[in-house]
Amino acid sequence: MSRPFVQLQNVNKSYWRDSLEIPVLNDVNLDLPEGEFVALMGPSGSGKTTLLNLIAGIDRPSSGNVIVRGQNVSRLSEGDLARWRSDNIGFVFQFYNLMPVLTAYENVELPLLLTKLSRSERRRQVETALSIVGLADRMKHYPNQLSGGQEQRVAIARAVVTDPVLILADEPTGDLDKVSAQEVMDLLSRLNHEFNKTIIMVTHDPRAAEKAHTQRHLDKGVLNSHESPQAG
């Protein structure tokens, strides 16, 4: 573990509303080793989602560098960035963001459509991903035929089906009841232990955060340098 897996160097991010600058992230530095499971906490509006989006390569920093596995993400062109995301990142959202017109199977298959895999190879991978999340029997169900917890597990299957190195989860249990939240957290832990996925998870839920190795706190765009026992 010579080189950090995820590295943020002096990252600043501002949004502009008309001519008004809204600073969101302020000189954020971060070094994460491979296989880490971090819970990112902090009050609403502190910039957690923004930080996650920068690491995921769906947004660009105003200044500074986002480096994942030695690749300076902020330097990639739009097209290369899209390819980079599909190769390296699995994203899990608070509201699952499944395509309502696609079945669970088809939702999980979606990212594989961008690969060169054959139909049968895709089938094998989708089935594997769905069995990891325990939904092999729900492949033909549409999102509106699933519970929230099941939907989120489908979304996690979609995030892992391409076998990404990094999983980014933005409040994955934020919209779930206790039991479903527990299931989702167990699943993420398993992905971290068993499959050695590096996971960065934003959460407001202290119980969820306990599952992570480390907790980091973001406050008004500033990342606290050390992990804190307190939860936001």
Add this chain to the structure above:
Amino acid sequence: MKVLKLVSKNTTRHLLRTLLTILGLAIAVMAFAIIRTSVDAWYAGAEASSPNRLVVTNNISLVFTLPLAYREKIAKVDGVTGLSWAHWFGGTYVDPKNFFAQFAVDHNTYLDLYPEYLIPPQQLATFLSERNAVIVGRQLADRFGWSLGDPITLTGTIYPGQWEFVIRGIYTGAEETTDESQWFMRFDYLDERMRAEMPPRAGQVGSFIVQIADPSRAAQMSATIDSLFVNSLAETKTQTEESFQLSFVAMASSIVTGLRIVSIMVIGIILLVLANTMAMTARERVSEYALMKTLGFRPIHILGLIFGESLFIAGVGGVLGIGLAFPVKWLLETNVGGFFPVFTIEAITLMLGIVASLAVGLVAAVFPALKAVKTPIVDGLRIIE
């Protein structure tokens, strides 16, 4: 492309909305086709006209007649290779609503000048030998269910009384544009009865048809013919058959122009209908497009989704509209068939209908597609449902 499956799933997502949009498009394309066909029908007479025929009518107006005696002088004009005459009869068959064109023609010469009316030789022979014989067009015969040998009675409006006829011939058109809805009776049958009952009305014809060998001399020959009758009681107006036919169109030119404008407006309406549907669609799917982009789908895929859906709806609507045009045309034809003798949906109309709907499909997708591609992922993801 694998995205195609998503296009079809998206299309059936709001099935009712999609179906209503398709139906709207179909009705508009159908209207477009019917309107264009009506416009074509106005010009059908002019299109079917021969450059080898001149029409001589009374200079004042079509409703005034010319003395039959003029034929001697006209026939002597240099370059004239054939001469006949026709007269508007204007009778009604059973019900005044059953309108169709009836001409009393010179049986010996008229049909020689119109090779596009195809008549079996025996039928023509009977027409030449029986005074009350008539030859009718195939379309007219079908309209009233007439067949050879049927006795027909017309009630005269211009020439009062009951007029008895027997169907002795049915002609078909040599060309698609040939008018198959006419009725040709013998001029001598009309003229002899006039001589007996109302002598002043005998010996008058509505028009002479002059066959010329050289169409390039049409203008000069027309002038020559008209000069023969200058300062006589009935001055003549000679013109090519085409300009004679176009003078009818000119009488209705504002209607035709109106129809043309409406047909373009119809296309505009389809555009609004589809653009509205596509805009609604795009608005609902902002977060889905953002998700797809997050997964690594590129603008080309998103464009494929949006244009694919728009073109699919437009294409189905267009084809359905063209399909609807035929039964509607048939309905119109059987109800107002006499008004437009030639009422056919031309291939170019079908093509224009399809091309217009596809163009509409493209245009309707442009703004939603641009918007979907340009919206930053993070903005798209912030919108939930």
